[in-house]
Amino acid sequence: xxxxxxxxxxxxxxxxxxxxxxxxxxxxxxxxxxxxxxxxxxxxxxxxxxxxxxxxxxxxxxxxxxxxxxxxxxxxxxxxxxxxxxxxxxxxxxxxxxxxxxxxxxxxxx
Amino acid sequence: xxxxxxxxxxxxxxxxxxxxxxxxxxxxxxxxxxxxxxxxxxxxxxxxxxxxxxxxxxxxxxxxxxxxxxxxxxxxxxxxxxxxxxxxxxxxxxxxxxxxxxxxxxxxxxxxxxx
Numbered sequence: 001x002x003x004x005x006x007x008x009x010x011x012x013x014x015x016x017x018x019x020x021x022x023x024x025x026x027x028x029x030x031x032x033x034x035x036x037x038x039x040x041x042x043x044x045x046x047x048x049x050x051x052x053x054x055x056x057x058x059x060x061x062x063x064x065x066x067x068x069x070x071x072x073x074x075x076x077x078x079x080x081x082x083x084x085x086x087x088x089x090x091x092x093x094x095x096x097x098x099x100x101x102x103x104x105x106x107x108x109x110x
Numbered sequence: 111x112x113x114x115x116x117x118x119x120x121x122x123x124x125x126x127x128x129x130x131x132x133x134x135x136x137x138x139x140x141x142x143x144x145x146x147x148x149x150x151x152x153x154x155x156x157x158x159x160x161x162x163x164x165x166x167x168x169x170x171x172x173x174x175x176x177x178x179x180x181x182x183x184x185x186x187x188x189x190x191x192x193x194x195x196x197x198x199x200x201x202x203x204x205x206x207x208x209x210x211x212x213x214x215x216x217x218x219x220x221x222x223x224x225x
Contacts, residue, residue, distance in 0.1 A: 004152075030209050035216075041198055043216035086152070092209040097168075098143075100152040 003027050004089055006101035014109055019074040021104045023087035030092050032070045034061050037084040037103065046072070077108045112137045116201050116217035123188070123195070123224050131186045131220045133201035139215070141207035142184040146170060147198040147219075159184055160207045188222060196224045
């Protein structure tokens with residue numbers, strides 16, 4: 001079992017829909033990162049959170065430390081939101097390193 | 111603006127050749143990383159460096175080499191010993207490292223194709 005699991009792997013929706021992408025992890029972490037990978041390949045950091053909820057524009061990220069689960073929500077989705085969304089966690093036990101989820105490919109159709 | 115610059119964006123290599131991918135950051139970050147991304151797979155760590163003149167092997171270091179002679183530079187050499195080098199390579203940096211890296215910054219990536 002991977003230490004970080006994302007769902008769904010692929011998601012297609014219509015413009016304007018509310019989007020939810022999930023990330024579950026099985027290890028102890030200090031924080032969780034949500035990343036966005038553009039079609040060209042570059043990656044940008046969207047959120048880093050260790051508790052509660054963060055909001056940036058139409059993007060909202062939540063984390064439940066007890067349940068080891070995080071969600072990324074996109075409100076009023078737009079075709080420009082089409083990208084791969086990746087969650088990443090720095091592991092605090094053993095070999096301290098970042099572990100990445102497989103990514104969720106989101107396509108928003110106009 | 112601060113950021114990470116990778117070059118070249120696209121690179122073609124003949125079998126048996128070594129190639130070097132450049133990664134430069136002006137964020138004054140101590141930690142730098144090289145990742146490999148293959149279709150349908152998550153990012154895999156090749157090498158990382160926590161400080162100048164020091165670097166550590168990641169999960170898939172075989173066939174790769176790095177140097178960290180300057181804080182802002184962390185070049186990756188893909189050697190002829192790497193059996194399947196065709197992939198997308200991403201460089202990243204963070205102000206901290208290990209379990210507490212802080213915010214992550216990535217370059218635009220370099221796509222290497224072996225002919």
